[in-house]
Amino acid sequence: MQYSARILYQEITRSYDYRGSYETVKLFVRPLRAVRQQAERALTRFETPPGLQSQIDWGEARVYFGQRCVKQHLFVLTLGYSRRAFYAGYANEQLGTFLEAHEHAFEHFGGHTREHLYDRPRTVCRPTESGGVVWNSTFKAFAGDFRFEPRLCRAYRAQTKGKVESGVKYVKRNFLPGRTFIDQADFDAQLAEWNAAIADVRIHGTTHERPIDRFEGERPHLVPSAGHPSFQLERRLPRVVAEDYLVSCATNRYSVPFTLIGQTVEVSRQGAEVHIFHRGTLVARHPLLAGQHQMRILPEHGPGAIARTARRRQGSAAPQSTITSPALCEVEVRDLALYEQLLDVEVAP
Secondary structure (H helix, E strand, O other), X not given: OOOOHHHHHHHHHHHHOOOOOHHHHXXXXXXXXXXXXXXXXXXXXXXXXXXXXXXXXEEEEEEEEOOEEEEEEEEXXXXXXXXXXXXXXXXXXXXXXXXXXXXXXXXXXXXXXXXXXXXXXXXXXXXXXXXXXXXOHHHHHHHHHHOOEEEEOOOOXXXXXXXXXXXXXXXXXXXXXXXXXXXXXXXXXXXXXXXXXXXXXXXXXXXOXXXXXXXXXXXXXXXXXXXXXXXXXXXXXXXXXXXXXXXEEOOEEEEOOHHHOOOEEEEEEXXXXXXXXXXXXXXXXXXXXXOOOOEEOOHHXXXXXXXXXXXXXXXXXXXXXXXXXXXXXXXXXXXXXXHHHHHHOOOOO
């Protein structure tokens, strides 16, 4: 209820034959309004034990890759106990991207919590006419595969995921200002460096501890994810080819023909290989790299491949030269004295 003195005065005058003044009603309502405002500020903070819950959300920001303005969708997963977070930028918030971001977060922490809290995105669930929700079947299968329980925020109550809301604001206000980026790979590298050098080691305003230190008490309680196969191993993920003609897959980067720079390709992990497609055609094939932040560049994908191909073609074309007579290729060897004699001859008038 909103304590409006004017409305209350009108109501009691009409319904209860109140004969007092409006100023008296104002004085009566004033302390009630103050109590309400204090109650709204005093939200009960929901603290979780180690390894129990994470909170997940998206944010958006406009950044520049060189001279090109692009929208970055910022994925944030915050561990409820330690407040340690995983941050990553993506081109969209589609289901495939959403699941990929989760897997990268699990790899970052070496595991995950038993519960994950979401703000009802359509990649997780959709509302029903009766006021309930229907889970996205693919997402629900993903949660079952990795053995965590998805939970939903109360509708229209953003405060129930305040830890991750703070994380979204933090990355926007602390990481983005004053930075420039070459491309997506550069953005990812700078964000990972900031996460390790700044976000993990700051003194958190609520816990008054560094997240990386508090994480040591949470790590043993996480559900291990090391060695867990990717849920979307065969799925093709869209990637824009960077100016160094590399595309990313699971934190590593692989080359494609340089003529595809700026175009969208699709990357998939198939067994022990990475396959890259452009408009349905396989354009590159690499063995899956071990570890993180590695790269593999094939010489035939670079600009120099064109020059090498041209030289090979010229070499193979030499036997088909228009000079077909051996006699035309012979050069007569003459004594140098002959040329000296020719210089001594006078030109006739």
